[in-house]
Amino acid sequence: MNKTELCGRVRRSAEAMGIALPEAAPEQFYLYYQMIEEANGRMNLTRVLEPEEAVDRHFMDSLAPLALGWTDGAQTLCDVGTGAGFPGVPLAIARPGLRVVLMDSLNKRVEFLKQVIGELGLNAQAIHGRAEDLARNARLRDAFDLSTARAVAALPTLLELSLPFVRPGGAMICYKGPGLDEEMERAQNALNRLCGRVEAVRQVPIPGRDWDHRLLKIKKLSETPRAYPRKSGDPNRKPL
Ligand code: SAM
Numbered sequence: 001m002n003k004t005e006l007c008g009r010v011r012r013s014a015e016a017m018g019i020a021l022p023e024a025a026p027e028q029f030y031l032y033y034q035m036i037e038e039a040n041g042r043m044n045l046t047r048v049l050e051p052e053e054a055v056d057r058h059f060m061d062s063l064a065p066l067a068l069g070w071t072d073g074a075q076t077l078c079d080v081g082t083g084a085g086f087p088g089v090p091l092a093i094a095r096p097g098l099r100v101v102l103m104d105s106l107n108k109r110v111e112f113l114k115q116v117i118g119e120l121g122l123n124a125q126a127i128h129g130r131a132e133d134l135a136r137n138a139r140l141r142d143a144f145d146l147s148t149a150r151a152v153a154a155l156p157t158l159l160e161l162s163l164p165f166v167r168p169g170g171a172m173i174c175y176k177g178p179g180l181d182e183e184m185e186r187a188q189n190a191l192n193r194l195c196g197r198v199e200a201v202r203q204v205p206i207p208g209r210d211w212d213h214r215l216l217k218i219k220k221l222s223e224t225p226r227a228y229p230r231k232s233g234d235p236n237r238k239p240l
Helices: 003-016 023-038 053-066 086-092 108-120 155-165 180-186 188-193
Strands: 076-080 099-104 126-129 143-150 166-176 197-202 213-220
Touching: 003 023, 003 053, 023 053, 023 086, 023 108, 053 143, 053 166, 053 213, 076 086, 076 155, 086 099, 086 108, 086 126, 099 108, 108 126, 108 143, 155 166, 155 180, 155 188, 155 213, 180 188, 180 213, 188 197
Parallel strands: 076 099, 076 143, 099 126, 143 166
Antiparallel strands: 166 213, 197 213
């Protein structure tokens, strides 16, 4: 797939999803795709995908909350466990006014993301660290209008990793699949302890695909109690 084709697919899919993109966005997505492809040859960055699937599964899927207006009015967003940059980088490309902080515990991915940010000129920053530790940093804790996470952990664990970064009144957006109902049942205790409330569950179809992807929005009601997140590894080993 050449540049024109990839840019065309991004433009058409975004339009079909009702998402307005800045003029520079399709070309930035093409550059990003090229950087992922090149880096995947050197390191295990993300599962190698054909360009069509990369556009749909990584780029369009990441942009789905925009179709619901879930980022409207937000100025800051942190993406926890961003990996090769999903969903944080596509959101930064599509909404240049949004200040995006990308976090991951694997430094080689963070180094790659620093290159992407520089090359694409994104309004973003990449930080290396475990979410449990970074959430103890006063500049990051209770600080962001929004947090996002895709394919990082099951909901009870994910709430403890991601919700501490959100300011009271802000929201956490989780990218989930068909197992969401069951995860939500198990997450009641974590929601209560971390001062979260389920606000919405929605599906945004990706053009031409019949994936059962679900988006969950959790509102943060008040500051994260001092006990959370617990020490590194505990949210995974002993979910609330
Ligand atoms: N969000 C990306 C996506 O959808 O393609 C990456 C998903 S990947 C399966 C999970 C990522 O979360 C990995 O890059 C891993 O290093 C990171 N991760 C897992 N636990 C973490 C933690 N406690 N703090 C920060 N990053 C974490």
